[in-house]
Amino acid sequence: MDTPRPDRTKAKTGLNHGKKVRVIAKVRGFTDLEAESSNCVSVHKPNGVESETVSISFGDQSGSRKESYELDYCYEQSEGNYTIFTREVKPLIAGVFYGRNATIIANGARGSGKTHMIQGSDKDPGLAVLAMAEILSIVGETGKSITISFYEIFQDHVYDLLDPKRQEVLALENRQGKILLKGLSQVPVNSISEFQKLYLIEHKSRKPVQKIPIEFPRRSHRGLIIHVSSPSDAIPMGKMNFVDLAGYEDTRRKSSEGLNLVEKTKVNRSIYALHNVVYALNTSECHVPYRESKLTRMLQDSLGGKSRVLMLTCLNPTFCQDSMYMVSLASRSRQGINQTVLDSIKKAKSSARPMPHSSHKSQLPGSVSTTRKQIGNRLHFSVKKANGTASVTKGRKLFDEASHLTNSEKKIYEKESSVSVALPDRDSTSMVEKAITYLDASPLATTNPQETTIIDKESSISAALPDKDSTSVDASPLATTNPQETTKIDKDSFQHVEGNHGEVTPSINCNLKTPSFLEECGNLDKENDDSQVNKDGSPLISERLQQISNNLKLLISSTPQHLEMPLRNDTSSIFQSCTDFVEPKTPERSVTVNDKWETENINSPWETISMHSSIMKDSLVKEYLKILNTGSREDLIKLKGIKQKRATRILELREKSPEPFKNLDGLKDVGLSAKQIKGMISKGIEELF
Numbered sequence: 001m002d003t004p005r006p007d008r009t010k011a012k013t014g015l016n017h018g019k020k021v022r023v024i025a026k027v028r029g030f031t032d033l034e035a036e037s038s039n040c041v042s043v044h045k046p047n048g049v050e051s052e053t054v055s056i057s058f059g060d061q062s063g064s065r066k067e068s069y070e071l072d073y074c075y076e077q078s079e080g081n082y083t084i085f086t087r088e089v090k091p092l093i094a095g096v097f098y099g100r101n102a103t104i105i106a107n108g109a110r111g112s113g114k115t116h117m118i119q120g121s122d123k124d125p126g127l128a129v130l131a132m133a134e135i136l137s138i139v140g141e142t143g144k145s146i147t148i149s150f151y152e153i154f155q156d157h158v159y160d161l162l163d164p165k166r167q168e169v170l171a172l173e174n175r176q177g178k179i180l181l182k183g184l185s186q187v188p189v190n191s192i193s194e195f196q197k198l199y200l201i202e203h204k205s206r207k208p209v210q211k212i213p214i215e216f217p218r219r220s221h222r223g224l225i226i227h228v229s230s231p232s233d234a235i236p237m238g239k240m241n242f243v244d245l246a247g248y249e250d251t252r253r254k255s256s257e258g259l260n261l262v263e264k265t266k267v268n269r270s271i272y273a274l275h276n277v278v279y280a281l282n283t284s285e286c287h288v289p290y291r292e293s294k295l296t297r298m299l300q301d302s303l304g305g306k307s308r309v310l311m312l313t314c315l316n317p318t319f320c321q322d323s324m325y326m327v328s329l330a331s332r333s334r335q336g337i338n339q340t341v342l343d344s345i346k347k348a349k350s351s352a353r354p355m356p357h358s359s360h361k362s363q364l365p366g367s368v369s370t371t372r373k374q375i376g377n378r379l380h381f382s383v384k385k386a387n388g389t390a391s392v393t394k395g396r397k398l399f400d401e402a403s404h405l406t407n408s409e410k411k412i413y414e415k416e417s418s419v420s421v422a423l424p425d426r427d428s429t430s431m432v433e434k435a436i437t438y439l440d441a442s443p444l445a446t447t448n449p450q451e452t453t454i455i456d457k458e459s460s461i462s463a464a465l466p467d468k469d470s471t472s473v474d475a476s477p478l479a480t481t482n483p484q485e486t487t488k489i490d491k492d493s494f495q496h497v498e499g500n501h502g503e504v505t506p507s508i509n510c511n512l513k514t515p516s517f518l519e520e521c522g523n524l525d526k527e528n529d530d531s532q533v534n535k536d537g538s539p540l541i542s543e544r545l546q547q548i549s550n551n552l553k554l555l556i557s558s559t560p561q562h563l564e565m566p567l568r569n570d571t572s573s574i575f576q577s578c579t580d581f582v583e584p585k586t587p588e589r590s591v592t593v594n595d596k597w598e599t600e601n602i603n604s605p606w607e608t609i610s611m612h613s614s615i616m617k618d619s620l621v622k623e624y625l626k627i628l629n630t631g632s633r634e635d636l637i638k639l640k641g642i643k644q645k646r647a648t649r650i651l652e653l654r655e656k657s658p659e660p661f662k663n664l665d666g667l668k669d670v671g672l673s674a675k676q677i678k679g680m681i682s683k684g685i686e687e688l689f
């Protein structure tokens with residue numbers, strides 16, 4: 001019999017309905033210990049099984065709280081694994097025989113039934129077992145062969161569970177951009193009993209793979225890969241992944257099992273990373289953050305492209321804060337926008353409330369909180385950026401681990417990104433207050449304090465506000481523009497400056513929403529004569545904007561190793577707005593970071609053009625370096641002068657050492673002449689016009 005054709009008819013369920021990832025839920029059945037009356041989850045399916053969306057409502061027993069979330073579908077307690085298999089998983093199997101990978105991921109709070117759904121029991125076999133039986137039946141008819149791999153991800157390390165030595169597995173990318181799981185064994189399977197021996201016994205054993213004794217059950221993700229192959233077939237076969245994620249647990253809760261914060265945080269972080277990927281796939285973003293976790297990296301070729309993905313959120317039937325939180329993540333990553341329906345009958349006063357989904361800005365991780373302290377005649381603003389990013393703006397990360405940490409835990413994440421501003425006078429204070437209003441209204445998003453800041457499309461400027469007495473100007477990172485861009489922050493860049501008073505990092509990050517910020521500052525100025533003029537008679541706003549302008553230039557020129565700033569239209573228009581606004585005035589202090597950009601000395605339009613050109617050149621070079629160091633083969637080939645052979649060489653260099661290109665001269669190593677390198681940059685400039 002022929003290999004089955006993928007079912008192209010529109011099945012009632014099991015399709016993504018236009019989305020790349022189908023996001024569904026399943027309410028677990030009651031265990032013996034749970035009282036049936038305590039069900040707190042209700043599912044509303046407007047059109048029964050044909051519903052395109054269902055809403056899931058949670059209510060606590062007191063009835064004081066009710067929250068609803070929308071998903072693609074939700075299976076109720078009465079619906080067992082077989083039903084879910086038939087409707088959701090079976091339709092994906094035929095595609096695997098045509099090279100279309102499929103991935104089924106069970107996620108949810110601890111004890112929500114993930115393992116029961118993937119692995120199942122003798123009475124109620126899980127989705128992986130049912131799928132294997134189906135695949136084996138097809139293979140028997142077609143002569144294809146099946147192998148399986150089984151791995152565990154524990155604290156960002158991958159171990160082969162079918163290898164008695166539990167070797168560590170490495171996820172590597174080959175020259176074609178394909179992910180290779182080095183060290184992961186593939187064991188042939190010819191019958192369901194063979195499979196059960198390998199999979200179920202291993203699953204049950206949960207044997208620690210570390211040599212150090214572990215007193216408590218470890219929390220790890222477990223993944224099964226069913227590879228379908230046929231040596232004689234020209235068409236590559238596909239694979240089916242089943243992932244049983246470690247249960248999500250609020251890091252604020254003390255675990256009775258003695259699990260440490262690092263372990264919990266690592267589990268949660270990879271869950272957020274997965275949701276970020278689902279979000280990016282469902283919103284068709286150009287950049288999918290596969291590299292954020294080992295799990296998403298390993299699954300990369302089974303999540304993107306033409307793969308089919310089913311994200312299953314398991315829900316406890318009894319009231320469970322973590323379950324609510326998980327379904328809220330699922331709902332948001334499914335829709336790409338925050339569609340939570342909040343029916344708070346009475347506002348819950350629970351301290352264990354999960355990350356809120358109201359639009360209240362201060363509650364968004366990634367927003368910036370400020371505290372101020374008066375010391376002598378100096379006002380110190382401490383600006384803290386929560387490193388989590390719970391934003392629904394396209395291009396920003398949705399979720400991050402810091403969003404759910406206690407204050408003391410957050411400090412660990414925040415300490416690198418706290419900056420303070422020392423302000424010498426009232427005028428500066430009022431300026432900073434204005435800036436902070438904007439800052440608070442437009443959250444910055446920082447992920448790992450030492451690594452990256454991802455900023456939304458609205459242009460952001462990190463404006464240094466140097467102490468009046470400072471002898472140098474802060475060179476803290478500038479965050480900007482492109483939703484897909486990442487501005488690298490090195491913690492050292494926060495420490496470039498020390499004012500006379502010993503303040504480290506006298507800077508503040510302001511999101512300036514041009515033109516509204518500028519206009520509003522202007523309006524405020526007109527309304528308020530007091531704040532209009534500085535002591536030297538120059539307009540206050542002009543001084544402020546001059547400061548921004550100066551610092552912007554300084555930032556660009558002085559932190560090449562830390563700053564990646566694409567000079568896009570929106571950035572250059574801000575820049576232009578800044579410089580247009582500037583009124584020539586004598587500088588109050590000398591700027592020592594880089595004489596080249598001492599903007600006080602820029603008077604003629606030609607000097608301005610020359611300055612812009614240099615900035616543009618720097619930015620372009622940085623962008624090219626970024627492509628060379630991190631771009632895919634396709635990206636590389638788009639560069640002038642780079643064809644398959646050179647792209648291969650670049651990928652080889654990257655395998656040997658990460659980010660091998662420190663400057664464009666490095667291209668000589670792949671055989672490009674200085675002239676060709678110049679031509680590459682010129683092409684970029686030509687394309688701008």
Ligand SMILES: Nc1ncnc2c1ncn2[C@@H]1O[C@H](COP(=O)(O)OP(=O)(O)OP(=O)(O)O)[C@@H](O)[C@H]1O
Binds near residue numbers: 028109113245246
């Ligand atoms: N549909 C169901 N009906 C009845 N009991 C169930 C069902 N699903 C799971 N259970 C029971 O609930 C408990 C937790 O299930 P399971 O181990 O599958 O959860 P889990 O989400 O994998 O847990 P963890 O997060 O610890 O890995 C088990 O005792 C299991 O037998």
